[in-house]
Amino acid sequence: MNKKTIEDIKVKGQPVLVRVDFNVPQDDTGRITDDRRIRAALPTINYLREHGARVILTSHLGRPKGVTPKYTLAPVARHLAELIKSPVPLLPDCLGEEVERKTAAMHDGEVVLLENVRFHPEEEKNDPAFAAGLAKLAKIYVNDAFGTAHRAHASTEGVAHIIPGVAGYLMKKELAYLGDALGNPKRPFIAILGGAKVKDKIGVIEQLMGKVDRLIIGGGMAYTFFKAQGYEIGKSLLDETSLDFCRQTLAKAGDKLLLPVDVVIGDANPFDVGPDSVKSQVVTAESIPSDWQGVDIGPETIRKFSQAVQGAGTVVWNGPMGIFEFERFAVGTRAIAKALAQSGAVTIVGGGDSAAAVEQLGFAEKMTHISTGGGASLEFLEGKILPGVAALQDR
Ligand code: AMP
Secondary structure: OOEOEHHHOOOOOOEEEEEOOOOOOEOOOOOEOOOHHHHHOHHHHHHHHHOOOEEEEEOOOOOOOOOOHHHOOHHHHHHHHHHHOOOOOEOOOOOOHHHHHHHHOOOOOOEEEOOOHHHOOOOOOOOHHHHHHHHOOOOEEEEOOHHHOOOOOOOOOHHHHOOOEEEOHHHHHHHHHHHHHHHOOOOOEEEEEOOOOOHHHHHHHHHHHOOOOEEEEOHHHHHHHHHHOOOOOOOOOOOHHHHHHHHHHHHHHHHHEEOOOEEEEEOOOHHHHOHHHOOEEEEEOOOOOOOOEEEEEOHHHHHHHHHHHHOOOEEEEEOOOOOOOOHHHOHHHHHHHHHHHOOOOEEEEOOOHHHHHHHHOOOHHHOOEEOOOHHHHHHHHOOOOOHHHHOOOEO
16 A cells, blocks of 8 residues: 555644544444444554544544434543543534644543534545544544545545545455455455345446456346346346446356356345245246246356356455345345355455345354455445545655
8 A cells, every 4th residue: 555554754743634434333222233344443443542642533434414412422432441441531512612622632542433524524625624624633544444434525525635644444445355355366366246226326336347256146136137148037136227337248248157047036125025924936037937036046046156156256245135134035144144255265355235144144153354444445446546545645
């Protein structure tokens, strides 16, 4: 990576503004149900504390419209304090006079958390005056929020134009794994894409097609490819606007592209009627009845996809193979997670649903890298420059 990191600068005695991604899921009582993103930021936070920095953390949580008590970072501050075994006061805002006073009074090695940066609409607008207000709190900026690095917001990008910005350990690690997978993969290099919409992944498919030895497409995306081949897909997911793209990809890809050969279909959408009320059966890909819909990949497909993964040197996976939210239709997604875990390949799981599935199914320890960023990892795989990374200082 050609960007400076926290190890390249002197942090002792300095107020350091650290953008982290503490956008963690919570239940109705405010209990954090998955603290992976908080734990992933600990190496950076601990390094800065141990080296005498004054650590001022900033993050967003959810999509609040203005100040919304439900989206306070208070539970996160409490949880982080337990993890680092040291107090983490939550300041009442992310900028302004009181916050300036409190951060100016910090001692070396102390940590504070600023309140949800998205309580201000100026954050997502990358408003220069707002970015200046954040920058005023510190001498150095550290970006460790890979999950939002694809967004040019005030706290992820704007602030790095005002005070010098460097990468934290999580950012460095994400870029190293994803960068190596794309730039210097151990071959055969296989990519597996799933999820709902082809449209969201056109850029990734185009980019990966030129790099991988095999591109496997499953999940809801596969049905638009089936339709492009002239198959009946019944009520399965169809992304009409991507039909031409699928036709072109099929024509170009030849053997490189692997699609499901059989699918599990249901007589209704499990989200509409509940999973237990859905009648299901396995059919070949080209024989979906007109009033049924695809909900998972079939057993023969699982066997083929798993076999392809067995011989791989590198596997990148993004997107579930079926409606994995329901146990009954998570069979394909689980089988792919297991195949990756057993493959011996360098395995990289894009964030979002596939990362959640791998965690849930207990295969997390077996993967080489699970990205903390869904959208960011996809944009990276598309070959796009992430604005939050571009704004950091070059080495
Ligand atoms: P994405 O956000 O594009 O990665 O898509 C994730 C969503 O795709 C999940 O909510 C899955 O339920 C959904 N999905 C995966 N396979 C299918 C399918 N065969 N039919 C409908 N939805 C699917």
